[in-house]
Structures are given as structure tokens and as C-alpha cells.
Amino acid sequence: MTLDTLKPGSTCLVKKLTAEDQLGQRLMDMGVYPGLRLTVVRNAPLEDPMELELGGAYLSVRHEEAKFVEVEG
Amino acid sequence: MGREKTLVALAGQPNTGKSTVFNAITGASQHVANYPGVTVEKMTGSYRYDGAKVEVVDLPGTYSLTSYSLEERVSRDFLLHEEPSVVVNVADASNLKRNLYLTFQLLEMQVPLVLDLNMMDVAKRRGIEIDVKELEKQLGTTVVPTAIRNGTGKKELLKSIHAVSLSERPSEPFRIDYGPLESFLTEIEGELSGNGALWANYPPRWLTVKLMEGDDEARRLVRKNHSNPELLLAFVEKKRQAFESEHAEKPERHVAFRRYHVADDITKASLKPKAASSQPLSDKADQFICNRFLGPLILVGVIYLLYYLSIVQGYNLTNYTWPLLAKLRSLTESILPNPGFIEEPLIRSLTLWFVDSINALLNYIPIFFILFGLIAILEDSGYMPRMAFMLDRLFNKFGLHGQSTLPMVLGGIYVGGCAVPAVMSCKGIPDERARFATILTIPMLNCLAKVPLYVLLINIYFVGHKGLAMFFISTITLLMVLPVAKILTRTVLKKKETSPFIMEMPPYHVPTIRGVLGRATERVWLFIRKIITIVAVIAIIIFVLLQFPGLSNERKAYYSTQKDLVTANFYKKIEGNPYAEHVQGKNLMALVIYWDKYKNAKMMAKGKDAAKAINERFKEENPIFFKIAQPKKDKDAKKLNRAFKKVFSARKKLLREIKKEKIDNSFLGQIGHAMEPYTKWAGFNWRINVSLLASFAAKESSVATLGALYEQEEEGESLETRMEKGEKGFTPLHALALMLFMALYPPCIATSIMVKIQTGKIRWMVFSMIFPIVLGIMVATLIFSGGNLLGLSGLQAMFAFYGLALAITIGMGFLKNE
Ligand SMILES: Nc1nc2c(ncn2[C@@H]2O[C@H](COP(=O)(O)OP(=O)(O)O)[C@@H](O)[C@H]2O)c(=O)[nH]1
Ligand SMILES: [Mg+2]
Numbered sequence: 101m102t103l104d105t106l107k108p109g110s111t112c113l114v115k116k117l118t119a120e121d122q123l124g125q126r127l128m129d130m131g132v133y134p135g136l137r138l139t140v141v142r143n144a145p146l147e148d149p150m151e152l153e154l155g156g157a158y159l160s161v162r163h164e165e166a167k168f169v170e171v172e173g
Numbered sequence: 174m175g176r177e178k179t180l181v182a183l184a185g186q187p188n189t190g191k192s193t194v195f196n197a198i199t200g201a202s203q204h205v206a207n208y209p210g211v212t213v214e215k216m217t218g219s220y221r222y223d224g225a226k227v228e229v230v231d232l233p234g235t236y237s238l239t240s241y242s243l244e245e246r247v248s249r250d251f252l253l254h255e256e257p258s259v260v261v262n263v264a265d266a267s268n269l270k271r272n273l274y275l276t277f278q279l280l281e282m283q284v285p286l287v288l289d290l291n292m293m294d295v296a297k298r299r300g301i302e303i304d305v306k307e308l309e310k311q312l313g314t315t316v317v318p319t320a321i322r323n324g325t326g327k328k329e330l331l332k333s334i335h336a337v338s339l340s341e342r343p344s345e346p347f348r349i350d351y352g353p354l355e356s357f358l359t360e361i362e363g364e365l366s367g368n369g370a371l372w373a374n375y376p377p378r379w380l381t382v383k384l385m386e387g388d389d390e391a392r393r394l395v396r397k398n399h400s401n402p403e404l405l406l407a408f409v410e411k412k413r414q415a416f417e418s419e420h421a422e423k424p425e426r427h428v429a430f431r432r433y434h435v436a437d438d439i440t441k442a443s444l445k446p447k448a449a450s451s452q453p454l455s456d457k458a459d460q461f462i463c464n465r466f467l468g469p470l471i472l473v474g475v476i477y478l479l480y481y482l483s484i485v486q487g488y489n490l491t492n493y494t495w496p497l498l499a500k501l502r503s504l505t506e507s508i509l510p511n512p513g514f515i516e517e518p519l520i521r522s523l524t525l526w527f528v529d530s531i532n533a534l535l536n537y538i539p540i541f542f543i544l545f546g547l548i549a550i551l552e553d554s555g556y557m558p559r560m561a562f563m564l565d566r567l568f569n570k571f572g573l574h575g576q577s578t579l580p581m582v583l584g585g586i587y588v589g590g591c592a593v594p595a596v597m598s599c600k601g602i603p604d605e606r607a608r609f610a611t612i613l614t615i616p617m618l619n620c621l622a623k624v625p626l627y628v629l630l631i632n633i634y635f636v637g638h639k640g641l642a643m644f645f646i647s648t649i650t651l652l653m654v655l656p657v658a659k660i661l662t663r664t665v666l667k668k669k670e671t672s673p674f675i676m677e678m679p680p681y682h683v684p685t686i687r688g689v690l691g692r693a694t695e696r697v698w699l700f701i702r703k704i705i706t707i708v709a710v711i712a713i714i715i716f717v718l719l720q721f722p723g724l725s726n727e728r729k730a731y732y733s734t735q736k737d738l739v740t741a742n743f744y745k746k747i748e749g750n751p752y753a754e755h756v757q758g759k760n761l762m763a764l765v766i767y768w769d770k771y772k773n774a775k776m777m778a779k780g781k782d783a784a785k786a787i788n789e790r791f792k793e794e795n796p797i798f799f800k801i802a803q804p805k806k807d808k809d810a811k812k813l814n815r816a817f818k819k820v821f822s823a824r825k826k827l828l829r830e831i832k833k834e835k836i837d838n839s840f841l842g843q844i845g846h847a848m849e850p851y852t853k854w855a856g857f858n859w860r861i862n863v864s865l866l867a868s869f870a871a872k873e874s875s876v877a878t879l880g881a882l883y884e885q886e887e888e889g890e891s892l893e894t895r896m897e898k899g900e901k902g903f904t905p906l907h908a909l910a911l912m913l914f915m916a917l918y919p920p921c922i923a924t925s926i927m928v929k930i931q932t933g934k935i936r937w938m939v940f941s942m943i944f945p946i947v948l949g950i951m952v953a954t955l956i957f958s959g960g961n962l963l964g965l966s967g968l969q970a971m972f973a974f975y976g977l978a979l980a981i982t983i984g985m986g987f988l989k990n991e
Contacts, residue, residue: 117426121241122241122672122673123673124423124426125237125239125241125425125429126241126672126673126675127673127675128426128429128430129236129237129239129274129429130236130675130677131271131274131433133429133430133433134430135430136433141456141459142459142460142463144463144562144563144565144566145463145464145465145466145468145469145563146563146564146565146566146567147566148565148566148569149562149565149566149575149674151459151463151562151678153456155268155270155271156267156268156453157268157271157677158455158456158459158677158678158679159675159676159677159678160558160561160562160565160674160675160676160677160678161674161675162565162569162673162674162675165673165674165675
């Protein structure tokens, strides 16, 4: 399952980042790493991007980027 | 004191309060510049401690120190090469774990570090308690808790900076345990050790980790400094691959992962977790602010407020500042040599032109001040990322970015913005390609200075459909901006770096007055410094182009004869009048000037008392002239008054003719004529060409130049009437082509300079001026020639073009980004 398919309100565990180079590094640098629990808070009014909550911080990510984060319920 | 200057660098993740710390410790002594060769802003300031000067640099806020983004590279290079005496790592205490991720990287670089745990007030409010002593022990570095916005902890912070700047670097620096990666690191470090400049100049542990991460810049350092770089790099590459196949993970991922792991351990040891995790206030607020229905409404409200406060109220404010500027002008006028009957001294016309050009820009300062203040509020409050969140999808479809929202609003997404602050505010867009596309397309929006020409043309040529025409020109610009942005990103900007969107949504904060005012002043000052001088130079060039070569000797002689005729006629009429002796020779000109001043003063005066005071003043200045100006029952004076009025208006007419002929003859006029064969397809004759060329310094002058070109046949005729009479063959189609060309008019000088500053290259500035001209000519030609070919009326052509633009925009929106 990938992060972009999750609906607002759902919580998940990050399994793996399949993103290469810059995107992968950036996700890590902004605090998305394997083993992390995160919650999808909401989608933007136009559906994209989505907002995530991770350990008290809030990130917004485009769905096309969230595709590269493998998660499990 | 003998010691070298102390250099302090502030590093930290965005929104941790770095700038607030910077302001708190440096006070008013601040200076903005760019890092050499790049467009990243460098804030420097200084303070005194114990009598010694301490220099402070505010590094760009970054989450990490990789070589993927410009900001991170800039920060890293600064730390490596400028060797600051102390680095203050500003961290958000309410979010310690995330912040430690950067702290570790700083420690790895072995810079002398002070960890500033800022926002302690927020942490306390959320029930987070931090054991500072434990944290110091774990990290082996000085930790200072602050709530810098309230001034708490500032003294201790300064004290710690001082102490660290004097102390030796620790011999046993903090080390992250990278687990299974460690054996690989040891091998690489072994290869590196003792290798000349590389080993001596760069922290070995840091370099080793960076090489293992596959960092480009680290590789570059090796190539530059190592005795046998290719061999070493090949070795590193082998190790990287070995790790990846052994652990099914890239080394750089593992490094980041371990850092979070260690951060977790350290936070667990030094942090007393909050009793119950409650939903933070900011997230509660976002339920409304980013809500599907309420969010867009609030956004529109905020944009409207921004527009209302800056453009509408700021414009009202210019009612108070404009008289000051007008006073400056009349003061200048009073010290300049007086004009002659038909000739104006060059120094006079040049100086006044100069003052007018500068005033036209200075007049915007109240608007800018409010605008910059409001932008600072949006930035500091945390609303800006929410704007980006809400509109990213729309802008992203056209190669732009969520953070293009504010620049677009400022540039005049509806009507009446200003491209200068808009281009300035593009700085925050992290994606380089989208940033360039935004910078290059913003000038195509409707800035305030384009509006007078629209109003003029609509009032003449779209009388029956004023509202519709205004709506058309206000909204068509966005329909041109979006597709053009898309085209640019797929062509000339194709090679520009893009970066992921991922953006933090920081908690909301109440902005501080000092921060807001400081930023507004600083940006207005930047505007004045950078822009005014260049505008002055261009103003002079355009003046020369408009004034020279001037009239031929025959024409001069002709006008001189005209003048003699007028005056001779006057003197004949007043023969025998007792006042006649007072208007002989030079006195006639003196009366002209007196009359002019008196009329102006009377026009400006408000109320009876003011008028009376003016009468008194002028009576005192010259009682006889006053008698002529206000003859009352004096028959002789009345006669002279009537005769003089004729001379006065005859002179005005002559002056106007001369001015028109001068422009006609001028270099700019010649260019305008020479261009006519080409521009006629767009419906522009030479007069329009000249006024467009003269608008280059500032678009406000388009209408003023037209004003000079269309003769006033009767006193007080409006420009609308004059233009209508002067351009008999002009149709609404002409007007529409001209309006669209004005919409696509190249950026004014002030904006061009901002484009140069924000893109860092003259090349892009030139491009930003040329492509709208080409596009503008194409669109105007399409409207005019195409419209004529199809036999469309102005209104029909307007609808057709709107439909076309809308279709192209929608089509472009469907095109996938690369
Ligand atoms: N509550 C609180 N807010 C702070 C503190 N320091 C800064 N802020 C606010 O946090 C926001 C971001 O600060 P700023 O200095 O711009 O952060 P920077 O991005 O790191 O430069 C601003 O609204 C500040 O007023 C603090 O100690 N406590
Ligand atoms: Mg800042």
C-alpha cells in the first residue's frame, strides 16, 4: 500500500521509501522515515496535496510524491 | 582588545525563530546582501559584547545540509569555509526530535556549537519539559533555553556564545553511531587519512559520512584536494554498493535513519513527555482555515483584505504624501531658471522631467510600505504555507507552485497590483523552475500603472460596454499568464532544477510588531536604493531621446516670428493704457510667470480664507500685477487683463505646438515613424509607438505622452475628446489591440531590476523584457489584422480572444508536467 491512497483520518506505519535521490532525501530530511507512525490529516480543498501529521509536526505532500512511500495499516 | 573579530553564524530549521534571534541580538545594525554568485539572501548584523565587536550572519533556514538545494549548499559552504567562531543552532524546543536531525549534522562538521532551545514558552504550554543538563551531557555541547520573542534567555545566550568563542574545540567530538555502516566508514576514513589539504581542511568524520552518502559536493572536494581522487572515489563507490547489497538499503537512507534513531534516544532521555497529547491549537485552526469550503472563502477574504489595505488604502494615503512630493517639485521649480516666452532652458526641463520621473516612483512608497508589512505578517503568522497548500494543485498544473499564490496576488491577479513587490516575494518558492516561471510571468498581470491607459481607451471606444471591457482586461491576463508559464517551463526553463513540494505547515504565531515593521522598512529601503538611481538614468536617456535633435533653425525662426506677432499685437492694443508701462520688455514675461503662479495657487486653495490669504500674498508681492490679475472696477486694468489673457493663451498654444513638433522630430519620434510600417498590422501608428516607447521607464507616462501628442484645440478639452478627434481612423479594434499590448508590456525598469536581483542574471532580465514584446506584438497583430480579416467588431474580437485564451489555458492544464 502506498501513502497516496490513504484517506484523511487514517494512520499508518512507514515501511519503505521507494523514492530515489532528491525526493527520497527530502522526505527523510523532513522527517518521513521507515518505522515512523503518521496520520493523514486532510486533503487540500482541490484534493491535492495532502497534509500529514508526524510526531507533532505537520507536512504537506503532493500525492504524486506520496506514491513513493510504502506504508502498512 | 587585540583579538580578531568574532563571527557568529545562526543555523537552524525554518520557523524555529532564527530571524527573531537575529533581530534580538543585533538590534538595528543589519545589512542584507546576497551570497556571492547566488540569489540567496545573506543577512548580516553585529553587536558588542565586552567592548568587542561580534559579527552575526543569519544562514538560510534548512532541514538538513545536503547538496540538493541551493540554501543547504550555501549554508554548508559558509560553515566549511568562513569558519565562524561560534555557530548558534536555533531549534524549536517543542519539536526537539526533528530539530536534532540538523544539530547532529552541525556537530559532525565539528563547528563550535551553541544549541539554542527556542520557543520554550510553546514547549511549556504543551507540557513538554526538557532536562537541559542531560541534553548537554548527551550532546557534549552548550545548550541554552530561550523564549526569544519574549526576550527570555537572551542574556544567557550571549554569555554562552562568548564562552564558546573563547574555548577550545572539544577533542572528543560527539559521534553518531551509524551501526552496520560504521565498519564501512572506518575503511573509508583509513583511505582518506593523512591526505594533505583534504585531511587538514575538512572534518574527517564529516567528509567520510558525506562520501558514503554519495554527496556530490563532497566528491567535488575530493577531486579538488586529493592526490589521487579517482582511485579514492572508485573505492568509495565500491563500498557504497557493498553496503547496499548487504543491507538492501542505500547508505544515505541508513545515515538519515540512524540520525532519527539517535535523536529518538536522546529525546527520550532528556524529555519528560507531556501528560496527555492534545491536538495542537494550530491544527484545530486548520480545520477551518484549510477546510474544503471555508478555506477558499477565507483565502479570498485575506486576498481582498491585502488588496484593500495596500492598494485602496495605500492609494488613499498617497493623497497625503503626494502634496509633499508636489512641494518638492515646486521647490525645485523655484530655484531653476525661469522659462522664456517660448523657449524653456534645458536645465529646467531636464530637472523637472527628472523630478517627475522619480516622484512617480516615490509616490508608491506608502503602498509598498503597507504591502511589505502585510507580506511580513503573512510570512510570520504561518498563513503563507496554507495559501500554498490550498492552491498548489491549480498552479502546479501550469508548471507553477503553491507558493506562486502570493506573488500572483501582489502582481495584480485581478487588477491593480505591482510587479515590484510581487517579484520580490518569489524568493520563497523552493522549486527553481517554478520560481523562474513565476518571476517571468508576473509582469504580464495588471499593475496599477497600466490602468490609466485602459480607462482612457475604454472610455472612448467601449462606451456602451465599459464594465464588460474592464472585466475582460482584468481577467484576461491570468488566462495569458498560466499558459505562458506552462510553455516557459517546458521550453527555456526545462533545464532548471525542480524540487519536491514537501512543505512544513508550521504552527501559527502572532507576528511581532518589530519584526513586521523592520522587514517592511528594510524592503522599502532596498527598493529605494536599488531602483531609484537606475530609473533616474533611464529617465534622462528617454528625455534626451524625446528632446533631441530638437527644432530646425527655420522652425525656430518661425516660432520666434509668431511670438513677435503676438506680442506686437498685444502692445498695439494696450497703447495709451496707464498700466502699459509696467508690462514692457522683461516685465511681460514676469507677468506671465506671476499670472501662472497666481492661477495655480488659487486652484490649489481650499475655502474662502485660504483664497483670501493668497490674494494678500500676491498683492504684497506685486500690487500692480495684482491689479491686472484682479481688476475689479478699474477699467484700464480690466482692458489690460483682457488683452493679456489673449497673449497668455496664445503662448500656451505655441508651447504646445513646439512640444508636439519636438517629439515628432525627436529620435524617439523618428523611431516611432520608422516602426509604423511594421506596427500598423497591430494597429499602432507612430503616435502610439512613441507613447509606448516613452512608457519604458514607467508605464504611467503612456497616457502623459499621448496627452502631449494630441493637440488641445480648446482650453480644458479632456484627453478622451482630444484623442478621439486626433485619431479619426481609430476603431475599437485598434483600442483592443493596444490594450492587450499594454497588458503584455515588458516590465518597467524597477521590475526589471528586481528580476535581475531575483534571478541573479542579466540574461534573464533581458529575456523578461524581450519575450513579452514579441508576444504582445503577436497578440495585437492577431487581434487587429485577424479581426479585420474576419470583419469582427471590437466587442466580437474581445469575446473571440477570451474564448481562445480560455481554451488554451484549459488545454495546457491537461498537458502533463515533465
Ligand atoms: N512563542 C514564540 N514564538 C516565537 C519565538 N521565537 C520566534 N517566534 C515566532 O515564530 C515565528 C517564526 O520566527 P522567525 O524568526 O521568522 O523564524 P525563522 O524562519 O527561523 O527565521 C514568528 O512568528 C516569531 O514571532 C519564541 O521564542 N516563542
Ligand atoms: Mg527567517
